[in-house]
Amino acid sequence: MSQQQQNKLKVGVLGATGTVGQRFILQLADHPQFELAALGASSSSAGKSYSAAVAGRWKQVRSIPANVAQMPVYECQPQHFAQCQVVFSGLDSGPAGPVEDAFRKAELRVFSNAKNYRTDPLCPLVVPLVNPDHFDIIPHQKSQVGTKTGFIITNANCSTTGIVVPLKALEDRFGPLDKIVVQTMQAISGAGYPGVSSLDILDNVVPYISGEEEKIEWETAKILGGMTSDKTAFDLHADSPLKVSAHCNRVPVIDGHLETVSVSFKRQPPPSVEEVKQCFREFVTVPQQLGCHSAPQQAITLHEEADRPQPKLDREWQNGAGVNVGRVRQCPVFDIKFVVLSNNVMIGAATSSVMNAEIALAKGFLTQ
Numbered sequence: 334m335s336q337q338q339q340n341k342l343k344v345g346v347l348g349a350t351g352t353v354g355q356r357f358i359l360q361l362a363d364h365p366q367f368e369l370a371a372l373g374a375s376s377s378s379a380g381k382s383y384s385a386a387v388a389g390r391w392k393q394v395r396s397i398p399a400n401v402a403q404m405p406v407y408e409c410q411p412q413h414f415a416q417c418q419v420v421f422s423g424l425d426s427g428p429a430g431p432v433e434d435a436f437r438k439a440e441l442r443v444f445s446n447a448k449n450y451r452t453d454p455l456c457p458l459v460v461p462l463v464n465p466d467h468f469d470i471i472p473h474q475k476s477q478v479g480t481k482t483g484f485i486i487t488n489a490n491c492s493t494t495g496i497v498v499p500l501k502a503l504e505d506r507f508g509p510l511d512k513i514v515v516q517t518m519q520a521i522s523g524a525g526y527p528g529v530s531s532l533d534i535l536d537n538v539v540p541y542i543s544g545e546e547e548k549i550e551w552e553t554a555k556i557l558g559g560m561t562s563d564k565t566a567f568d569l570h571a572d573s574p575l576k577v578s579a580h581c582n583r584v585p586v587i588d589g590h591l592e593t594v595s596v597s598f599k600r601q602p603p604p605s606v607e608e609v610k611q612c613f614r615e616f617v618t619v620p621q622q623l624g625c626h627s628a629p630q631q632a633i634t635l636h637e638e639a640d641r642p643q644p645k646l647d648r649e650w651q652n653g654a655g656v657n658v659g660r661v662r663q664c665p666v667f668d669i670k671f672v673v674l675s676n677n678v679m680i681g682a683a684t685s686s687v688m689n690a691e692i693a694l695a696k697g698f699l700t701q
């Protein structure tokens with residue numbers, strides 16, 4: 334075994350067979366800091382090799398990595414992951430709550446995509462391009478749940494993730510926002526596999542996604558808010574409460590959530606369109622500064638063409654690790670409006686978890 338392999342942290346994936354799980358496999362099969370050591374899924378997949386478990390439902394353009402195809406799939410129980418220091422969870426939200434807690438209690442560090450712990454006052458809800466400073470609650474989480482190394486870090490809903498990146502850039506430069514209205518056009522991969530029936534989505538738009546609007550409206554405040562000075566709680570943007578209104582729609586696109594956003598600022602007069610564009614172009618994030626492997630070169634790619642970004646053309650840019658913003662213009666009702674495109678299965682899911690773990694490693698949270 335090479336020195337580089339010996340130094341890698343051993344990681345596992347829970348929900349390894351699903352839409353998000355497959356993205357984890359592709360990102361972790363050849364990662365410079367993490368070595369894929371164990372895979373878990375439901376009892377219907379457990380006991381099979383990975384390639385047998387995903388037969389007929391591997392939906393990626395790339396083939397199953399050769400070093401993963403014959404790995405065994407286990408039930409999601411900590412004893413099968415004893416050699417791992419970290420697990421990434423792409424679990425369905427049904428089992429995710431108790432399973433992720435069991436892994437935390439077994440002293441594993443859990444990076445979860447599921448919604449279950451996002452509202453937990455001890456768990457950071459971290460979009461890596463926005464609020465990795467929220468990791469600072471981890472020592473308090475461990476002391477409260479009684480673990481030495483085990484903790485849970487969650488990433489956000491995929492639609493929340495797309496909007497908070499430009500909103501963070503705006504708040505950092507121009508001070509607090511006041512009102513935010515967002516309309517989403519969400520890809521079908523957001524609903525997992527097999528997900529939305531073809532008869533429901535082809536030739537159609539479905540103007541409802543259960544629970545989604547409430548998640549965007551609540552998660553935005555936790556992510557853009559700060560922490561108390563003793564690093565034991567999140568302030569949920571309490572000094573300047575955000576008013577967020579979301580309308581969520583499912584559209585017949587495979588990957589990539591497009592969202593139209595209108596914002597107003599506390600500060601009046603508001604910044605000009607040119608100042609906002611400049612702010613987006615210049616936004617630099619923590620994973621970029623730390624040189625994280627999965628970080629995008631450019632956190633926000635600003636498009637000047639009148640008809641961009643578009644899911645089909647822009648979702649794979651930078652391997653889906655940044656967000657694309659376009660059509661920045663004045664809003665006659667609010668102050669500024671623009672369009673955001675984010676890759677829901679990459680920065681909206683697996684890439685966020687992996688980038689969070691890379692930041693946590695760089696900041697020493699995976700070796701304490």
Ligand SMILES: NC(=O)C1=CN([C@@H]2O[C@H](COP(=O)(O)OP(=O)(O)OC[C@H]3O[C@@H](n4cnc5c(N)ncnc54)[C@H](OP(=O)(O)O)[C@@H]3O)[C@@H](O)[C@H]2O)C=CC1
Pocket residue numbers: 347348349350351352353354373374375376377378379409422423424425426428429446447448489490491522523524525526677678681682
């Ligand atoms: N898709 C997206 O864009 C995003 C998804 N998320 C969240 O990520 C998570 C995964 O989503 P997605 O990949 O789309 O979902 P899928 O339905 O595609 O995959 C679900 C995974 O969970 C496993 N699973 C289901 N039930 C159990 C169980 N009882 N015990 C153990 N494993 C189980 C499945 O295993 P098996 O194959 O064996 O059934 C599968 O690996 C969800 O919580 C979702 O809300 C978050 C952001 C974006």
Ligand SMILES: N[C@@H](CC(=O)OP(=O)(O)O)C(=O)O
Pocket residue numbers: 426446447448489490491519520522523524542545548677
């Ligand atoms: N609900 C999102 C995906 C998702 O799973 O969200 P969450 O992780 O918040 O449950 C979508 O349908 O596009």
